[in-house]
Amino acid sequence: xxxxxxxxxxxxxxxxxxxxGGCDLAGLAKEFGTPLYIMDxxxxxxxxxxxxxxxxxxxxxxxxxxxCKALCVTGILEIIASExxxxxxxxxxxxxxxxxxxxxPKKLYFHxxxxxxxxxxxxxxxxxxxFVVDNxxxxxxxxxxxxxxxLRAEVLVRVNPGIEAHTxxxxxxxxxxxxxxVPLDQLAVLVKEVKKLExxxxxxxxxxxxxxxxxxxxxxxxxxxxxELTQEYGTAEIDLGGGLGIPYLASDQLxxxxxxxxQVTAVLKGKTEAKLVLEPGRSIxxxxxxxxxxxxxxREIPGVRKYLIVDGGMSDNPRYVLYGAQYExxxxxxxxxxxxxxxxxAGRFCESGDLIIKDGKLPAVKAGELIAVAAxxxxxxSMASNYNRVPRPAMVVVSRGRAELAVKRESYEDxxxxxxx
Numbered sequence: 225x226x227x228x229x230x231x232x233x234x235x236x237x238x239x240x241x242x243x244x245g246g247c248d249l250a251g252l253a254k255e256f257g258t259p260l261y262i263m264d265x266x267x268x269x270x271x272x273x274x275x276x277x278x279x280x281x282x283x284x285x286x287x288x289x290x291x292c293k294a295l296c297v298t299g300i301l302e303i304i305a306s307e308x309x310x311x312x313x314x315x316x317x318x319x320x321x322x323x324x325x326x327x328x329p330k331k332l333y334f335h336x337x338x339x340x341x342x343x344x345x346x347x348x349x350x351x352x353x354x355f356v357v358d359n360x361x362x363x364x365x366x367x368x369x370x371x372x373x374x375l376r377a378e379v380l381v382r383v384n385p386g387i388e389a390h391t392x393x394x395x396x397x398x399x400x401x402x403x404x405x406v407p408l409d410q411l412a413v414l415v416k417e418v419k420k421l422e423x424x425x426x427x428x429x430x431x432x433x434x435x436x437x438x439x440x441x442x443x444x445x446x447x448x449x450x451x452e453l454t455q456e457y458g459t460a461e462i463d464l465g466g467g468l469g470i471p472y473l474a475s476d477q478l479x480x481x482x483x484x485x486x487q488v489t490a491v492l493k494g495k496t497e498a499k500l501v502l503e504p505g506r507s508i509x510x511x512x513x514x515x516x517x518x519x520x521x522x523r524e525i526p527g528v529r530k531y532l533i534v535d536g537g538m539s540d541n542p543r544y545v546l547y548g549a550q551y552e553x554x555x556x557x558x559x560x561x562x563x564x565x566x567x568x569x570a571g572r573f574c575e576s577g578d579l580i581i582k583d584g585k586l587p588a589v590k591a592g593e594l595i596a597v598a599a600x601x602x603x604x605x606s607m608a609s610n611y612n613r614v615p616r617p618a619m620v621v622v623s624r625g626r627a628e629l630a631v632k633r634e635s636y637e638d639x640x641x642x643x644x645x
Contacts, residue, residue: 225559227474229552229598231264231512233622242559242596244514245622249556252620252627253516253594259536260516261605261619262596263295263630265303267512271481272307275504278482283489283500289333291466291505292318294602299621299630300509301325310353312466312503316343323350333380333463333503337404341365348375355379356430356463358405360414363424370423377423380430380463383411385449387433387442405431415457428461428498429453435506436469438479440487443467447491454498463501464488470510472599473552479507506602513601515541515617516556520572522591530567532589537571538578539611541597541604545577553581556594561587569595573612605631613639 225236225243233245242249245264252260272288279286289310292301296318301311302325310331311322322332332352336343337359344366347355357363357379370377384405406414418426429450433442443464450462471478492500517534524530543549553569555561563585571578580597589595608616615634620627 225554227554227598228471228476228478229474229511230554231267231514232270233264233266234514236559240558242554242556245627246625247622247627249514249516249596250594252622253518253556255627256618256620256629257633258516258518258594259534259540259617261540261600261617261631262514262516262627263300263509263601263619263621264512265621265623267601268300268303268509269307271504271508271512272304272309274481275502275508276308278485279489279500279502282485283492285497286489286500286502287331288502288504289331290508291503292322293606294505295509295513295606296321297605297619297630298325299628301327303621304508312505313352316340316346319343319346319350319352329353333501335382337382338362339365341369344369345373348373348377353378354427354461356382357414357418358382360417363414363417363421367421367424370421375423376425378425378427379418380428380461381406381411381414381418381426382430382432383408383450383453385431385433385446387431387445387449411453426457426459428459428463428501429457430463430465430501432465432503433467435467437467438469438477440479440484443484444487444491447488451492451496451498454496459498461499461501462492462496463503466503466505466507468504468507470507470599470602472550474598478511481507510599510602513604514596514598515600515604516594516596517569519589519591519593519595522589529583530565531570532567532586532595533570533572534580534595535572536617537573537580538575539571539573539609539614540617541580541600542607542609543603544579544582545575546607551581551597551599552584553586553595553597555587555589556596558587559596563587565589569597573614610634610639615639 314335329351330353569581618633619631
């Protein structure tokens, strides 16, 4: 069973069941329950290696760091760290998790457009490699913390490049009207302020133009802009952020990282010796994940719509209700059967918008059967909630026929553990 939106290890066994990492998904449902997040270790490792190999082949002075916001789980970060990647963290919690995964602090890039003073002190005390400064307010807090602790901070300034990538409005971050980054016409003032500080030093510039982008041209334009700033201010690091898309549907194309690397580095080669930093997130873990659900009620409204109602939904995958994200599902039994039914996969939650797939094609599926939703490794667990007081699912990492628990399934006791009476 090969499809561009499934993990690279996906297949079918002799029982005609969908497998990932050599594990029968029906067996995983029996052992770990549903809903269940399943992460394929092989896909994660292959994506890490592809980024490092392709970019360093074109531009040796490249550092690849994983954007933790896509999926911040200790076990997953341990895998990524073992491939030599650093980490982009954007909160105290992400910082704590990366350190717990034994990440090299010098390879941590601390992001966030409103870091608290406590988070800044935690980053300084941990020895993070770079603070990515978003605004003058944060710079003042960073200066105060360095003087209080007697510790130095090396920073990248996040600029707003004014580049609108072709993606959903909610995940565009580089356009002019954005809460992120220093506008270019205000950059000189902030750089001047950085240079006044005793314990804060400017190393380079960062930008991030958005997420789920398939066109390489905006990234090349971003690289050109940051190169110009590097040359103007005499800095030594260019951080392009992340944003490369993944195939959510089998009809989508998998963006070739080799071509992405070629086009971006062509802008820099021969013009600078600055370090190039990349921060992929979704494109490392997105395709590696599938979410397993059991179908409960089947509701057919003649002439209108057929609903398959599953035991999860918007609390474990809020991306449809947030911005109409598209997904594709596969029945665990006979996943290659003809897709001759139009169905809407709905969740169990008390919201009419609680959908995972609207009017998608599937083979005939009955109540009690299992379905696997593809490409759920990024921004599913990390955005999950306890809406309707439903415990969040477990997560397993699969490899070579074995499944290891990465996140325990929450219990009702977990739900009330922080409640005060």
